[in-house]
Amino acid sequence: SQKIEQNSEALNIQEGKTATLTxxxxxxxxxxxxxxxxxxxxxxxxxxxxxxxxKEKRKERLKVTFDTTLKQSLFHITASQPADSATYLxxxxxxxxxxxxxxxxxxxxxxxx
Amino acid sequence: xxxxxxxxxxxxxxxxxxxKIECRSLDFQATTMFWYRQFPKQSLMxxxxxxxxxxxxxxxxxxxxxxxxxxxxxxxxxxxxxxAHPEDSSFYICSARITGTSGATYEQYFGPGTxxxxx
Numbered sequence: 001s002q003k004i005e006q007n008s009e010a011l012n013i014q015e016g017k018t019a020t021l022t023x024x025x026x027x028x029x030x031x032x033x034x035x036x037x038x039x040x041x042x043x044x045x046x047x048x049x050x051x052x053x054x055k056e057k058r059k060e061r062l063k064v065t066f067d068t069t070l071k072q073s074l075f076h077i078t079a080s081q082p083a084d085s086a087t088y089l090x091x092x093x094x095x096x097x098x099x100x101x102x103x104x105x106x107x108x109x110x111x112x113x
Numbered sequence: 114x115x116x117x118x119x120x121x122x123x124x125x126x127x128x129x130x131x132x133k134i135e136c137r138s139l140d141f142q143a144t145t146m147f148w149y150r151q152f153p154k155q156s157l158m159x160x161x162x163x164x165x166x167x168x169x170x171x172x173x174x175x176x177x178x179x180x181x182x183x184x185x186x187x188x189x190x191x192x193x194x195x196x197a198h199p200e201d202s203s204f205y206i207c208s209a210r211i212t213g214t215s216g217a218t219y220e221q222y223f224g225p226g227t228x229x230x231x232x
Binding site for chain 2: 032034036041042043044045046049089093099100101102103104105106
């Protein structure tokens with residue numbers, strides 16, 4: 001069956017360090033993968049999209065990698081700040097047209113002073 | 114840009130009544146909108162794809178007669194939860210893709226969500 005796995009345990013890191021979140025998937029062949037941020041009681045906010053033929057994408061302090069052989073994406077936040085504390089969701093297109101997304105359960109990141 | 118609003122943000126209703134949730138794209142057109150449901154500590158589950166001017170496409174296991182979707186214009190989709198029961202209590206979130214002259218974007222822009230509590 002199809003699965004998207006993100007570390008369900010919260011990730012606690014110190015301010016200024018790099019946070020690395022993992023998204024693994026099985027039985028998917030996504031054309032692209034997306035990362036979203038979700039704050040408590042709010043809708044997700046789009047961060048980055050990476051296509052299957054791209055290895056890496058950057059946006060300010062964010063970096064995403066996409067390894068279609070390993071079926072894994074890594075999401076990095078460099079120079080992390082307490083304001084980066086949130087739940088981060090990865091999402092895959094499910095194919096078949098329509099651009100529907102399937103979301104992982106998310107990883108909660110806490111950046112401490 | 115790319116702002117999506119939802120109304121209401123919170124609603125409490127009695128079992129057996131119906132509730133309508135509105136999703137609007139404020140500064141862009143959206144031929145396609147999506148409705149999700151999210152239970153505590155769980156991920157977003159896609160309920161249906163709302164297409165402007167045509168019938169919605171529902172995901173497996175979602176009752177189309179219970180969750181009525183109307184996408185009457187390029188900026189508005191509504192979800193009506195009919196004959197709501199306590200098990201329908203959840204966080205309902207809509208999203209939209211920007212539709213332009215060259216097609217629609219892949220990324221989705223989400224509304225702030227609607228917390229539905231059925232007593």
